[in-house]
Amino acid sequence: MAEHPAYPVGLRLSGRRVVVLGGGQVAQRRLPALIAAGADVVLVSPEATPSVEAMADAGEITWHRRPYAEGDLAEAWYALIATSDPEANELASAEAERHRVWCVRSDDADRATAWTPATGHSEGVTVAVLTTRARGRDPRHTAAIRDAVVEGLRDGTLVAPHHRTRTPGVALVGGGPGDPDLITVRGRRLLAEADVVIADRLGPRDLLAELPPHVEVIDAAKIPYGRYMAQEAINNALIEHAQQGKSVVRLKGGDPYVFGRGMEELQALAEAGIPCTVVPGISSSISVPGAAGIPVTHRGVAHEFTVVSGHVAPDDERSLVDWPALARLTGTLVILMGVDKIGKIAETLVAHGRSPETPVALVQEGTTAAQRRVDATLATVAETVRAEDVRPPAVIVVGAVVNVGPDAARA
Template identity: 55%
Template sequence: MRRRYEPGDLDGAWYAVAATDDPAVNAAVAEEAEAAHIFCARADDRAASSVWTPAVARHGELVIGVHGGGDPQRAIGVRDAVVAGLTDGSIADRAGRTPSVARAGRVVLVGGGPGDPGLITVRGRQAVAQADVVVADHLAPLTLLETLPTSVEVVDASKLPRGRSMAQEQINALLVERALAGKRVVRLKGGDPFVFGRGMEEVEACAAAGVPVEVVPGVTSAIAVPGLAGIPVTHRGLTHEFVVVSGHLPPGHPASLVDWPAIARLRGTVVVLMGVDTAPAIAATLLEHGRAPDTPVAVVADGSMPTERTVRTTLVDLPA
């Protein structure tokens, strides 16, 4: 039966919420609560409240409660931002993790995208935030590593042309060794692990050693970088196929597996990765086997990064 508030209604309570549409009633509730040392939240006057209700959410076993200085909308906004950060890995819940000595290690191969840290996947960022060890390539989004605690081991596994280089066998052994020691190891690569990233070699090494391994696909630079430069790899009425080719070895090299004459006969887009040094030889071979001299060509350096640069030319002028 509905009735008005009466003195004594708070007997036995420890927390009260005064949320009527009558300020006088809310004031009476708050006054009685104050006299009885009962927490009271006034919906109409946060300054007159003795307690503010937090905005609460759960993330796995973690409970997040946020007070907004009496402003519920502010509390909700901050709560949602914290939950989003825990979800996408930009906020790491490291304190609640199981010590490495008490858990089995594992390896996560993460495709970091073309370089811009905003282009890594949500799952990839989560994995980096939860890592004990990160083994990173120089094309990976390395600025993410600056957000990691100093307790995280970071290993530079770069393979630079005419520069420092860690052998693939060393990388495989390192991943296995750290994982068998109970560490959560992230192998952070540029682009996608399975697009010229030697990712399958690392999966095979982990599998042979009995190490659990997860693959997190990444945004491959073969599609993303042309797109960022304003060049679609397919376009209705113009090109109905595209092919991604390694330019690491020039045409005619005995170790090359690319059928360059067949590539030249295609009518679609040819995306060449690692082809700076071999560009003159590639252009000559494509021209020899039928590609038109005026075929548009774009050379993109540092794709997705602030230093990105695009040079447009034609196939016949590519060597110059």
């Protein structure tokens, strides 16, 4: 019997229960879109990738650390089955059928009741493309159509080349501070052409959902104070995949050369004879304060700004920062990776001349939907961080510009 084409529809999942079975690469790629849709996401899986684990730790999803069990799909509106256990997938699929829950299966699309389209976004428009059965399911073809429509919307032509120019070797792409719209055009194009993407947790994770299924995503998440992929392992992965003739993108948060260890990766690639392209990204050191309404410089207030790493305390022998010199400056101080060391940093700045009443702003998850700003002073910032439960990633701004806003008098 001839198969009818799928009926396209947009699901409104805000506040509705969505169950995801399996915490691997498929879940990592699909969860951000479900979270962005406002769904009440429940993950059932004994294990998860570091990035998925970070979503659970941040409270974006609820994680039951166990295998699938009968009844997990009760009251669900939508289900994504993506475990490595064929028997569990069959049982869960049968449960979804009994409860009339629309169900996507990563292992067997023919036995699913719903398919995930290739999606893209432009200026408030979501483009979703499904391949009909008559043409056969070709993920690359579907993704190419999606890309052509999205690019056409962006440049006003709705015309795209039939074949993309593939970039040999590795591209170190700065993904910007988190908002997927803040990646550069070149970075986005290289990402669309990739065979392999090695992604940091702080990169624009929503872009991973736009990648076609054939693209291998390697999780190089460096969760603060949690498990991580060693830099040497990242370097080896870049070299290994590039030597196989694949187009590799190293997707990093911010800019590759601003505390991003991009030069270490470039040096390893050069030593291995692998060609490398570096695509600059918008650094969180200036973009996140700007998104929170803070200019790092302002006429009559600050004529310079300094960006420092706070991942080691001022009294740590490993620190390369001249904190006493920074305390004597009158401009803006931007501190990255310093949330847990801010108390000691504030003490040091005050001890060497900064006023304890100097304004401080902490911007957590800047440029994303979860962005929040917490204000304090050097005297109160340590206690404020504890009281407000400020967590990484957060950009810390110290200086008078914190109090400069649209209503401030012009100097």
